[in-house]
Amino acid sequence: MVGAAEEAQLNRLENQVDNGGGGAWEYLCLVRKLKARRPDKVLKHGLSILNNPKARSNLGTEEWTLYEQVAIAAMDCQRVDIAKDCISVLSNKFPGSTRVGRLEGMLLEANGAWADAETTYRRLLEENPNDQVVQKRMIAMAKALGNISTAVEYLNKYLEIYMADQDAWRELAEIYVSLQMYKQAAYCYEELILCQPTVPLHHLAYAEVLYTMGGLENLQMAKKYYASAINFTGGKNTRALYGLCLCSVAINQITKGRNKEDKESPELQYLAAEALVKDYKEKAPAKLTLVTSTLKSMKLIS
Amino acid sequence: MAEDLVLDTAIRDWVLIPLSVVMVLIGVLRYFVSKLMRSSQLPDAKALKEGQVIIRARNLKSGANFIPSKSFRARRVYFTNEENGLLHVPKEQAQNAQAQMFSDPNMAMDMMKKNLSMLIPQSLTFAWVNFFFSGFVAAKIPFPLTQRFRAMLQNGIDLSSVDVSYVSSRSWYFLNLFGLRGFFSLILGEENAMDDTQRMMQMGGFGFDASRSLAAEKDSLDIIQHDWALPKIEHRAEQVLRKLLR
Amino acid sequence: MAVRDDPRSSEKKQSDDLQTFNAENLQSNMRSIYYSRTFLSIVGGVVAGIFGFTGLIGFVFYFVVMALASLGFAAKAKFSHCAYFDSWSRIVVDGFLGGLLSFVLFWTFAYDLVHIF
Numbered sequence: 001m002v003g004a005a006e007e008a009q010l011n012r013l014e015n016q017v018d019n020g021g022g023g024a025w026e027y028l029c030l031v032r033k034l035k036a037r038r039p040d041k042v043l044k045h046g047l048s049i050l051n052n053p054k055a056r057s058n059l060g061t062e063e064w065t066l067y068e069q070v071a072i073a074a075m076d077c078q079r080v081d082i083a084k085d086c087i088s089v090l091s092n093k094f095p096g097s098t099r100v101g102r103l104e105g106m107l108l109e110a111n112g113a114w115a116d117a118e119t120t121y122r123r124l125l126e127e128n129p130n131d132q133v134v135q136k137r138m139i140a141m142a143k144a145l146g147n148i149s150t151a152v153e154y155l156n157k158y159l160e161i162y163m164a165d166q167d168a169w170r171e172l173a174e175i176y177v178s179l180q181m182y183k184q185a186a187y188c189y190e191e192l193i194l195c196q197p198t199v200p201l202h203h204l205a206y207a208e209v210l211y212t213m214g215g216l217e218n219l220q221m222a223k224k225y226y227a228s229a230i231n232f233t234g235g236k237n238t239r240a241l242y243g244l245c246l247c248s249v250a251i252n253q254i255t256k257g258r259n260k261e262d263k264e265s266p267e268l269q270y271l272a273a274e275a276l277v278k279d280y281k282e283k284a285p286a287k288l289t290l291v292t293s294t295l296k297s298m299k300l301i302s
Numbered sequence: 303m304a305e306d307l308v309l310d311t312a313i314r315d316w317v318l319i320p321l322s323v324v325m326v327l328i329g330v331l332r333y334f335v336s337k338l339m340r341s342s343q344l345p346d347a348k349a350l351k352e353g354q355v356i357i358r359a360r361n362l363k364s365g366a367n368f369i370p371s372k373s374f375r376a377r378r379v380y381f382t383n384e385e386n387g388l389l390h391v392p393k394e395q396a397q398n399a400q401a402q403m404f405s406d407p408n409m410a411m412d413m414m415k416k417n418l419s420m421l422i423p424q425s426l427t428f429a430w431v432n433f434f435f436s437g438f439v440a441a442k443i444p445f446p447l448t449q450r451f452r453a454m455l456q457n458g459i460d461l462s463s464v465d466v467s468y469v470s471s472r473s474w475y476f477l478n479l480f481g482l483r484g485f486f487s488l489i490l491g492e493e494n495a496m497d498d499t500q501r502m503m504q505m506g507g508f509g510f511d512a513s514r515s516l517a518a519e520k521d522s523l524d525i526i527q528h529d530w531a532l533p534k535i536e537h538r539a540e541q542v543l544r545k546l547l548r
Numbered sequence: 549m550a551v552r553d554d555p556r557s558s559e560k561k562q563s564d565d566l567q568t569f570n571a572e573n574l575q576s577n578m579r580s581i582y583y584s585r586t587f588l589s590i591v592g593g594v595v596a597g598i599f600g601f602t603g604l605i606g607f608v609f610y611f612v613v614m615a616l617a618s619l620g621f622a623a624k625a626k627f628s629h630c631a632y633f634d635s636w637s638r639i640v641v642d643g644f645l646g647g648l649l650s651f652v653l654f655w656t657f658a659y660d661l662v663h664i665f
Contacts, residue, residue, distance in 0.1 A: 130347055161350060164357035190373050191358075194365035221370060224532040227539035228368075235539075235546040268536065271543040278547060314661060322657070443652075444602045444659040474656075481653025484586035484646070 006034055014038070017045055024049055025059070032069055039076035046070035047082070064090060071103055075110040083107055098128055102137065109141060117141060132162060139171075148175060166195050173205070182213045200232035204240055211247060216254050223247040227268060235275055244272040249298045273300035309439060317440050317471055321431065325478045328423050329486050336419055352516065355381075359519040367531040374528045382520050428475065435471035442467050443477075577632050581621055582643050588617050589647025590654050597658020610651050614644050 013027040024045040031042055046066055049055045056063055071086035087107055091100045101124050108117035118141065124134045135158050142151035155172050162168065173188035189206035196202065207225035210218045226247060229240035248269035273295045280288045295301045359381055366374050436457065447455070447466050455469040592613040596606050618640045625632045625639065633639055 130350060161347060162354055163351075164354045164361070187373075190369045190377075191361075193368050194361045197365040197368040221532075224536050227536040228532060231535050231539040231542055235542045268540050268543070271540060271547065274547050275543050318657070318660065441656060441660045443656050444597065444600075444606055446603055477649075477653050477656060480649045482650075484650035485590060488583060488586055488590075 006030075010034060010036060014041060017041075028066065028069060032065070037076070039073040042069060042073035043077050043079065043082070046073060064093060068099070068103065072106070075106060078110070080107070080110055083110065098124055098131060098134075102134055105134070105137060109137075109144075114141065114145060130161070132158075132165075136168070143175070148179060151175060152179075164195075166192060169195075177209065182209050185209050186213070198232060200229045200237065200240075203232065204229040204237070204243070207240075207243055207247075211243060211250075214250075216251065219247055219251050219254070223251065223268075230272070238276070238279060241272045241276045241279070245269055245276070245295065245298060245300055249300070269300055273298075277301065309442075313438070313440060317435055318474065321435070321471065321474060322478055322482075325427065325475075325482060326485070328427060329482060330490070332419060332423055333486075333490050336416075356515055356519055359523060363519075363522060363526060366526055367529050370532075371528045371530055378523055378526075382523055424479075431471055431475045438470070439468045440471035440474050441469055443469055573632075574634065578642070581639065582646070584621070585614070585617055585643045585647050586650060588613055589651040593651040593654030594658045596651075596655045597660070598662050600659065600663055601655075602659075606655055610648065614647070
């Protein structure tokens, strides 16, 4: 995941290159390292380097990596012809290579020839059964074709072996949420929290799934995880604040009548509501009245 | 003789410097050769899975306090239960793993290649040094050592009254062998330093023994007490919000 | 989303009981310390040889150089060892003796080159 500092650096470089300053190659390297997806910029600047024979020869062996990067960006921008040229150059240089075979499969996907792409991938998997990227491409293809259940099946099989792959867990969690299989999604988010306990995004997502599942215990846990998301973002995450307010309202509704006071942090919801009001006052004063009336009806502010 | 010996500059030109240069070159050559010779091993699915299991178990250990205790316990059982837990390795299998390592031809070849690539240049260089550069004083080490080191450091020199600081070229060779390690790590970057001495020590054990690491992870998971950190975080969230609103 | 915007910081400390480490940064910090120490041992060895230190003085010089290096690392880490490493020993003690052999080699080399020959 890209941190704030790295994103700022990426944007800065992008601005610099866009406005004619040099540094296109550094920009492309950074994009590759951070796995950011900026196909239009990559295509534009990558092509300018590749079409300039002097710049191209300056790259030396990195030239082929650039071809790969530009090919993928071209496919993202639907410039299939450019992608085809790049891939043919690569396959001339590296005949029979798995990496180039992958690109050919992706080209077939971009052209819509799904069955051919699948045969290509299966062939690559036969030669190299443990190739992670090809397996992921098959999952992506199943998802793109709408075969969500196949995608889930493939993804589970993949995760049986590569169980430390965070991106796969995240993908699986999102698919489960889209299928409304919340318990399984919660499991995946727990895995993500285990891998990176201090990333607030996972806590937030987990809290949302718990809130959606409902039930007193889940709501109480959701409240705690919203609180932790607030903690890790310094109280600036609006969604977490809203989540906290809604959770506490829902909990109060369920425990109405039962004398179960939340002993741990009774003031949290009021503080969250106040923080929301303050946030809206600063950033979107036009909507402030709407927010205050809602919060008043939830009895979170007076 | 307590006086300083005067040594011929020819020794410096033709012994010290060439020996060091040769050793540096051999180290660099060996680095590149090992890079070229690295056989592209198709990773074994079982070994891959075990590696990933270990990573996942370690994540579970370090992040345990961030997930609810019910989930943690469920996961712990999943990993450590006696019948089909991921980390549980039945005893016969553990012993087989070692026997397998000997009989597996690929792994044996790899180990042999690694050992050879280390032994051959060393023994060749040593033989060369002994043949050409023995029988005279090669260098003076700037710190004194006791008489006991005389036999080790002054092999070719048959005079017993020479100060122990004056050493033969064989000891210069050994000094280079150990001292150039740090130098190599600087010029060759990161891991591929000439870690001869470390590899020699590692030859006793046999590299990556998965079953032992699995058992270790299992034990450490069994020990953990789950201490749910979320309530504390909730308190802290309150403080954060209070500070924000002040 | 970054809790601490310092790219090299290897620790995100929320409070005294919730310390988490960014393993990659920690390793890269330790590696830079290792490289610096190696480099300093080599340079220190050459300097000791040129100055003509013999015997114990040379070793004392080595320890002085290493101590200065530790001080330098601590200063570079802004004296808050928690932010960049998991314990004091990493900055001060680790790798102290690792450069000794390189130091001796280059010390001998320089000393011989300059003084004996």
